[in-house]
Amino acid sequence: MYRFHPFLLFHLLTCLNNGQNALGSEIINGRNAPKNSMQFMASVQANTQHVCGGFLVSEDFVVTAAHCGKQNLTRVVLGTHNLTNVPDDAVIKIKQRFKHPLYKKPELGYDIMLLQLSEKARLDSKIVKKIQLPKSNNKIKNMGKCNVAGWGFTKTKGEAVDVLKVVDVPIINLDECKRKWKNVRSLPDNIICAGGSGTNKGFCKGDSGGPLVCNGMAVGVVSFNKYNCDYPNWPNIYTDISKHIAWIKDILKKKEL
Template structure:
């Protein structure tokens, strides 16, 4: 009989495999040793998650959506994943214009902690020139460790297959929505459909990486596979690598910057993961309907908003444990205006899972997962991105907090979702002001500013670089007049990812 720990790991692995949008090579063959030595297996805690390829001695390029799989390291130098060299990921830099459904600008650079020693077993791949064009019917190659069939497991040895380039006009007829800057290749009855584990791998034509596998279909119908056209992103790739390399030797920034310097600073902030996407709570602004589509309104039996939350999987919303006292029975997704919630999705709560260590809001561990009685769907609904282990936020980083709570002390909840920018406050300062704080928290907003969260915003997210880093927990005395008040306190989500994933996998 399987031990409980083995069952837990198995279910956890199953959950992670179901969240990957990547793929094996069907109708392919094993790659001989000495060929395609630029291939990288992008791995998380449970193993292979996506493909990738080495573009410099410190950077691997993969698909932007692979960030959702929380990559921790890459394996290089051997086509068998059992024997490759492991390199820890130091930073992840996703293209700032990345979008979901369908994927657009689907690129992610992984900066490795240590340099790769290039040689016989590991080399970089050649990137295209800006004017390089592939033509319909050109024969190219795609390689990866992905599954050979829907629901299958990733393979041990690297596989490769030939695919034919398909002209964009034909491709658009078969895909209802096709992003800009893409290349289509495959799919004929004898050419493969890509599944979990191959996404992020290169489309190679004449030993040059012209594309990056972005998405395919798991359905039986035959449609082309879609690749990012790398030639359209050469400037972003090269400048991001250059700025990340040179950060430590260039510390002075002129106050009066020229346009070129402004671009350099923008790229530098991207490298350091300090940029913010999203919008406003107290002194905030209304969030556009196409932003922050992971937001959830927790409502009671009377249909009144009681707390915020964020969608973390198709059937789970993450919120604060103290929101249990407000007795939520349903959530509203996909509508920022609660007066028009009929335009969104109202889904009943099936089960509630408070963190086992929670015993009071001021004692920490203030997290709760809500299992919905049915899966959420498209139509303005997206899951939020989780932080990676190597993601670190620092004092003065600019982030956002959002919710439907009051805009002032003793105020009433608002109908339209609002968000505001807040700065991270270092823990030492935060503890000095509060006197006592629980472990695993982040402080941001309030404290010598006029911005922060208020009552009704509990359970909502603190978002940095389009990534969930915190959950609204508490302020002091319910006071939302923040100029002379203590910092706002959030739960540090990165410290609870294992609990979150295991709870979801087992339920």
């Protein structure tokens, strides 16, 4: 979570990290995540600098946003909520990156990437654990309480935080979401809209790639939003994981062979 400036048409947000650009997010009007919660969260880093969020889906794979690949990603940090206190055994190097083959830029969809780790994470229900993924083309309508988490700024042009923040966000009907965005741009179908419009809660800069979690399941990946994060007029946009389950399983299966 660093200094930011817009780089996409229509002022889609970017994150400036070590001179490189990446779309990002922060948690707005959230709270500190309780200790020993959200053990699936990952800090995706370039050297020792946090770049994006991510989440563990198998012992040796983390999911994040494809646009985070603009950075020189080198490692992930697992099992810690405070990035100022990272033990050596929480750090695992990134072995390989797998961007979705149809990804071009966030506003066109397919903003999802798998990071293969150089070694398997040591799973511990109190420290590090995987998160469940949805079934293919999962229906999002009745997902109940959802939240998003990250280590980014807590307001537009604010300051980054070191302790993981989490905030509850409502799911927004896709047709309604597209209507609200229609004067800005057309939205793809393989997304989920949650938070932002109609609430001052959601994401902004610094935590792209983090999960939208509903009923303990990762259903979305933080992708993009508009410039004003504090009181936005547009819903926040997430990649719909259920639309990409076959691709995810194919990558995981091939790497197990």
